[in-house]
Amino acid sequence: MESVTVHPTMPSNKDNNLHIAMFPWLAFGHMIPYLELAKLIAGKGHQISFISTPRNIDRLPALPPKLSTLITFVKLPLPENPNLPEGAEATSDLPEDQVAHLKIAYDSFKEPITQFLKSSNPDWLLYDFAPYWLPEITRNLGIPTAFFSIFLAACAVFLGSTSSEVPSDDRKLPDDYTVSPKWVPFPATVAFRLFEVLRLYKRITGDEANVSDIYRFMETARGCDVIAVRSCAEFEPEWLNLLGVVHGKPVVPVGLLSTTANNEENDTWWSIKDWLDRQSKNRVVYVAFGTEAMPSQEEVTEIALGLEKSGLPFFWVLRTKHGKDAVKLPEGFEERNEGRAVVCRSWVPQLKILAHDSLGVFLSHSGWSSVVEALTFGRPLVLLPMSNDQGLNARYFGEKKVGYELPRDEQDGLFTSEAVAESLRMVIEKEEGRVYREKAKELKALFGDRKRQNMYVDKFLEYLTTHKGCR
The missing domain is CATH 3.40.50.2000 (Glycogen Phosphorylase B;)
Incomplete structure (x- = not known):
């Protein structure tokens, strides 16, 4: 530069x-x-x-x-x-x-x-x-x-x-x-x-x-x-x-x-692509919360158990704090989900992942950049806002039927693993989630x-x- x-x-x-x-x-x-x-x-x-x-x-x-x-x-x-x-x-x-x-x-x-x-x-x-x-x-x-x-x-x-x-x-x-x-x-x-x-x-x-x-x-x-x-x-x-x-x-x-895609093909992408290629079309849950939003230990546990309960394949970009504040996945989680899941703790080519045919839903923090990228490829969203303007974004995206906001307690923001699993399954495969799938496809013509x-x-x-x- x-x-x-x-x-x-x-x-x-x-x-x-x-x-x-x-x-x-x-x-x-x-x-x-x-x-x-x-x-x-x-x-x-x-x-x-x-x-x-x-x-x-x-x-x-x-x-x-x-x-x-x-x-x-x-x-x-x-x-x-x-x-x-x-x-x-x-x-x-x-x-x-x-x-x-x-x-x-x-x-x-x-x-x-x-x-x-x-x-x-x-x-x-x-x-x-x-x-x-x-x-x-x-x-x-x-x-x-x-x-x-x-x-x-x-x-x-x-x-x-x-x-x-x-x-x-x-x-x-x-x-x-x-x-x-x-x-x-x-x-x-x-x-x-x-x-x-x-x-x-x-x-x-x-x-x-x-x-x-x-x-x-x-x-x-x-x-x-x-x-x-x-x-x-x-x-x-x-x-x-x-x-x-x-x-x-x-x-x-x-x-x-x-965002303009980086066309570099490296070993990281090829190993990710190999895993995505082995999944069914429109079935993978992609989970990422941007560069700054870091879920708490309690939130990470509920997300992890919810992904497990959903029965869906998932790719989770898990960014957490280091040292004494580091959060941990539930014991045995990665071993139990080996094969149908990837937990990645480093940078990934998000645009390439979202473009892959296996992607079914994006579990996102509602950051505007992430939503723009998802809709560029017609991917429906489950929204879990964490900070800044993300809550306001989630309300508007919900109005537009762009994404389904994961239910949580109004007073303390807590949510359950059952809510995670049910929200993901609903948007990916159930009749009441059709509106989100169709709206995402419709907006691909605009965003893309x-x-x-x-x-x-x-x-x-x-x-x-x-x-x-x-x-």
């Missing part, structure tokens, strides 16, 4: 080619969609400056050679924070209760970002939800900005409004977040469950050391010139329209940004249509070109 550690001065654009800087939050679930959009934009001849920390940039997927001169990786060292372990530069490097320290370190980027923007003078800056202090900097420099939200428009609307024309947000108690907000004028189930709110409440309210995530989101939305959303009008039209209303801003969907999704990027670039230098 081409990268720089100094502040490069980009050549000024005298034609319609843009220089766009991108500054995602330090989570791979954010950086990867930003990189996918960067690749699509660079593929049309525009220059990208992709800003992150050295270690994060070194861990990003390699660029296609033809884009290496168009995407420059700008490495800004993460300011030191005594509460962060050495080498921790992304949320995946930390337990969830330490991510607040990463946000504090991220807020120390003010000065280096200002210097970079001054020296490079991009035509546009695309930033994420976290740098609530950035709009004032760009306003002083005269650089137009797009808040590029990697969240569903439905989630963004739920978080709040910055328009004086919309009812103010008077949510003060956890229960207030378990119902649809009063600024949503149509029937909707998009809201948190009580156990989800309680898990996130410190991040919703903030504390003396850190502003809340909702405050960050609202201020970045308030200060931008346009809101770009990883979505498309065919999937959530009413929410995209409402997002523009609640913020009084233009909203431009950029498409679904399905790269030409149609590429048109959204064209329209976004048309907007950026038209409004270049308008601030």
